[in-house]
Every structure is written in structure tokens, then in C-alpha cells.
Amino acid sequence: MAEVRSVDTAPPAFLRLAAHPLRWQLLSALADGDQRVRELVARIDQPQNLVSYHLRLLRNAGLVSATRSSYDGRDSYYHLDLDRCAEAFADSGAALHPALRRHAGPPDAPPASPSAGSVAVLFVCTGNGSRSPIAEALLRRRTSGAVTVASAGTRPKPALHPNTVRVLRESFGIDTCGLRPRHLDTLAGRRFDHVITLCDRAREACPEFPDNPRRTHWSIPDPATAEGTDDATYPAFRRTAADVDVRVRHLLPVLAATHRQEDPP
Structure with a gap:
């Protein structure tokens, strides 16, 4: 009888974290640029204490960082670490199947860029x-x-x-x-x-x-x-x-x- 390989049914931590609807909204909003809590509250239309709670979870995971505003020290700007997100997505894919592991290209391979004079x-x-x-x-x-x-x-x-x-x-x-x-x-x-x-x-x-x-x-x-x-x-x-x-x-x-x-x- 063939041996059956045990399967870890728990999804990777990143997927569990990002799959929450409110946290995904926060990630999507911060992908547009750095924002303050009150701006995220207005954009997502959720209470500030709830937004702050989920931001803290994203910060603890290393996906989001915060810096004190140089304009008003009572404010902080939140920033999405897109490189860390890319790594987490790639690691999550590899957890499902080795074929989904990210294959790194040349270190200086240029991303897509616009045509001359277009933007x-x-x-x-x-x-x-x-x-x-x-x-x-x-x-x-x-x-x-x-x-x-x-x-x-x-x-x-x-x-x-x-x-x-x-x-x-x-x-x-x-x-x-x-x-x-x-x-x-x-x-x-x-x-x-x-x-x-x-x-x-x-x-x-x-x-x-x-x-x-x-x-x-x-x-x-x-x-x-x-x-x-x-x-x-x-x-x-x-x-x-x-x-x-x-x-x-x-x-x-x-x-x-x-x-x-x-x-x-």
C-alpha cells in the first residue's frame, strides 16, 4: 500500500493575515501611497480603534511600518513594504507547490516602463x-x-x-x-x-x-x-x-x- 503523505492544511500566515477583508482594504489603500490613520479611517469607513488594531497586526508581521509626521508630530504616516509583500506572496505560493516558487530574475532586470515622453x-x-x-x-x-x-x-x-x-x-x-x-x-x-x-x-x-x-x-x-x-x-x-x-x-x-x-x- 502506497504511503500517504501528510498534508498541512493550515494556510500560510501571510494568507491568513491578508485574507481578512479589512486588512486587505488597508493593504490596498497603502499600495497607493503613505497615509495617516484618519485618512485610512475615512477611506475604509470603519472606526479608528478597529483600523488601528488591524494596522498593528500588519506592523507586527513586518508588512507595514509607521513614521512620525514631520508636519504634525501627533500624526504618523503608514507605509506598505511592497518588497516584503512580494516575498510573502511568493513564499505562500511555494507552500502550496514547489512549482509556484518564485524564480528570481537578474538583480538589475528593469521593470516595465512607459514609452518615451508618455508620462x-x-x-x-x-x-x-x-x-x-x-x-x-x-x-x-x-x-x-x-x-x-x-x-x-x-x-x-x-x-x-x-x-x-x-x-x-x-x-x-x-x-x-x-x-x-x-x-x-x-x-x-x-x-x-x-x-x-x-x-x-x-x-x-x-x-x-x-x-x-x-x-x-x-x-x-x-x-x-x-x-x-x-x-x-x-x-x-x-x-x-x-x-x-x-x-x-x-x-x-x-x-x-x-x-x-x-x-x-
Whole structure:
């Protein structure tokens, strides 16, 4: 008589966690960008204590993180770790059958990106000296210039922070010769498909733009506020650049989808 293999009937922890309707709504909402609890409460239309409870479960699982708002210290922004979600989905598939195990491609394989000149993106922070120009440079690099991309500040600095120049050069090989801080007002009237704020203060001050672009918020602390010499604060810039680069990589399929929707075959 053939031996019968025992089967673990319990679904993986990630599936049990994400399958809850309210938690799936929270994951879906945070996939659109970083949000505060009150925004999630309004979007999901559930009591704050219930939303907070399920957010805590997602945080404990490492799927969601929270950072204190630099605009209002009483608020926190919640962020979805898309890389961790991808790993959890892949591990769940492998638990069902080895054939569903994710096969990693080349480490630098580019995600889908839009066609040349098809999508316009604006990155906004307060000083336009670190976070938003880093995002501008990385998106331009990762799309080989196919996306129309700009950055600006609500209160721009006189020049890029020296560590912005250094981290783009040393970590990504990007020359910042053409990057200069500029005021958001200089872009008034320009059309953008996506406006992405990287600063909690800038999110509150960012004006409306023509044609109702998609608004997204990335709550990223300003590395320029770290105390010490440029050498001492450089690790903060490296962490910021790494965070921005992950978010830019996940932005590429969104931009490609924007292009397909606007220019159907």
C-alpha cells in the first residue's frame, strides 16, 4: 500500500493575515501611497480603534511600518513594504507547490516602463535639495529618460545638499550637473500625470495642478536635518536614497499602466 503523505492544511500566515477583508482594504489603500490613520479611517469607513488594531497586526508581521509626521508630530504616516509583500506572496505560493516558487530574475532586470515622453511626473519636497532631486534623478535613470520628470520645492534651498550630489554619484553613478533647486511656482500651469510629495510639510502646501494629476505621498524624513558634519550625516542620505530607489522601482509599473490607459491601442 502506497504511503500517504501528510498534508498541512493550515494556510500560510501571510494568507491568513491578508485574507481578512479589512486588512486587505488597508493593504490596498497603502499600495497607493503613505497615509495617516484618519485618512485610512475615512477611506475604509470603519472606526479608528478597529483600523488601528488591524494596522498593528500588519506592523507586527513586518508588512507595514509607521513614521512620525514631520508636519504634525501627533500624526504618523503608514507605509506598505511592497518588497516584503512580494516575498510573502511568493513564499505562500511555494507552500502550496514547489512549482509556484518564485524564480528570481537578474538583480538589475528593469521593470516595465512607459514609452518615451508618455508620462510626466513631478516630485515635491520642501527644500528641493535632497529627497525630491534624488527621486527625479533616479526615475530619469531607471527610465532612460523616457519619462518627463521634474522636482521642485515649496521653499527651495540655494543649492543641492553636498551629500545629495555625493550619494547620487557614489551609489548610482549619476552626475547632478543639471540639477538645481527651484520653486514650485515656476511649474505653475504645467501638466503632470503624477505629483508625488516626499515631505509631510510639502504635502500640506502643495497646490493643485491642471488636469487633476494622481497625487501620491511618500513620507520620507529629511536627511538634511541630521546633525553633524557632511561626513557624519552621509549615512542618512544613503538610507534616504535607498528608500527612494525602492519606491521608484515600484512606481515604474504604475507609470506603464498610466501610459496604457491614456494611449489604448
